[in-house]
Amino acid sequence: MSEKEYIKGRGAQQNSHNKFLKHIYETRDDFLEFCRLEGEEADNNRTQYIPIFPKTIVNKVTSPDISMAFSMNPYQGCEHGCIYCYARNSHEYWGYSAGLDFERKILIKKDAPKLLEQKLKSKNWVANTIILSGNTDCYQPAEKEFKITRACLEVFYKYRHPVGIITKNALILRDLDILKKLAKHNLVGVNVSVTSLSEETRRILEPRTVSIKKRLETIKILSENNIPVNAMLAPIIPGINSHEILQLAKAVADNGALSFTFTVVRLNGAIGQIFTDWIHKTLPGKAEKVLHQIEACHGGNLNDSRFGIRSKGNGVVAEQIHSLVKIAKHKYFKNKTFPKLNNTLYEQHKNGQFTLF
Incomplete structure (x- = not known):
């Protein structure tokens, strides 16, 4: 594979067509040749930060396959570049x-912190855990500059409202001070994604994420500070990381995780095309084998929208994954439980004063 064929530091290697748009954008060979002759960059591969102004920030989650009831996302899009990201x-x-x-x-x-506070002050709002990063990582690189997630955590603490966090970035440790205050009242739980113990696999799957070593250290530091951690061994991709399930479970357990969850990869919508293009460029020797094994988990398709099945898969390959997960939970998490977060303090702080009765 030549240097020109592969875009370093990114997961996707193309811009797939947006199904909602009429026109298709293509980078033609004659344009690339023109840029070469003129000494210009056809694509500088830089990240752009674009401010948007939504009217609300808390989303109700209605999918029966997802345990969270409400989520919020300070950022849309994610610079981590995980190739499989739903x-x-x-x-x-x-x-x-x-x-x-x-x-x-x-x-x-x-405006996310302000919108969150408006929601928590709403007359009809009843405490229910809100998950930061139900869609995109709240501790992606942009957070280092904008600090929106930190500001939101301060709002959650102000109202003593339970919050869950999903991340794969060690930047969360920057906010250890707030997390410890939340944890003191059992108001926070953290989900740390660990997809492989191989740095080479991590690098190609999740190009702008922190190292596996850093991720395991993050679990350890959070756990040592009494902040409960669930490890997300997700997604499991047959032929890429499916052989690591037992080792992954042991590693996160040894570092203090109280539980782990998993999903079997599914490639819905444009992700099927993006992933297929990526794997033929990064792992050409095993591309077809991996794609066929993924299809074997989803009734012969890369795309799977069946509730109750889509996140876990079915068939022989999926059953093998489920068996390994069952063994891992019995071997490394037998006497561990992830606590239910506290939703009893919120009403006392909702209006800035304690109730007498």
């Missing part, structure tokens, strides 16, 4: 591609 398709609703645009055009919701 959130890629949501970028099309904003008029962008699920491919490179998802990683390079990051939408910034600077």
Whole structure:
């Protein structure tokens, strides 16, 4: 594979067509040749931060396959560039591609803390855990600059409202001070994604994420500070990381995780095309084998929208994964439980004063 064929530091290697748009954008060979002759860059591969101004920030989750009831996302798009990410398709609703645009055009919701506070002060709101990063990582690189997630955590603490966090970035440790205050009242739980113990696999699957070593250290530091951690060994991709399930479970357990969850990869919408293009460029020798094994988990398709099945898969390959997960939970998590978060303090802080009765 030549240097020109592969875009370094990105997961997707193309901009797939947005199904909501009439026109198709193509980078033609004659344009590339013109840029070469003129000494110009056809594509500078830089990340853009684009401010947007939504009217609300908390989303109700209605999918029966997802345990969270409410989520919020300070950012849309994600610079981590995980090639398998289910959130890629949501970028099309904003008029962008699920491919490179998802990683390079990051939408910034600077008003998120204010909108969150408005929601928590709402007369009809009843405490229910809100998950930061139900769609895209709240601790992706943009957070280092904008600090929106930190500001939201301060709002959650102000109202003593339970919050869950999903991330694969060690940047969460920057906010250890707030997390410890939340944890003191059992108001926070953290989900750390660990997809492989191989740095080479991590590098090609999730090009702008922190190292596996850093991720395991993050689990350890959070756990040592009494902040409960669930490890997300997801997605399991047959032929890429499916052989690591037992080792992954042991590693996260040894570092203090109280539980782990998993999903079997599914490639819905534009992700099927993006992933197929990617794997033929990064792992050409095993591309077809991996794709066929994924299809074997989803009734012969890369795309699977069946509730109750789509996130876990079925068939022989999926059953093998389920068996390994069962063994891992019995061997490494037998006497561990992830606590239910506290929703009893919120009403006392909702209006800035304690109730007497």
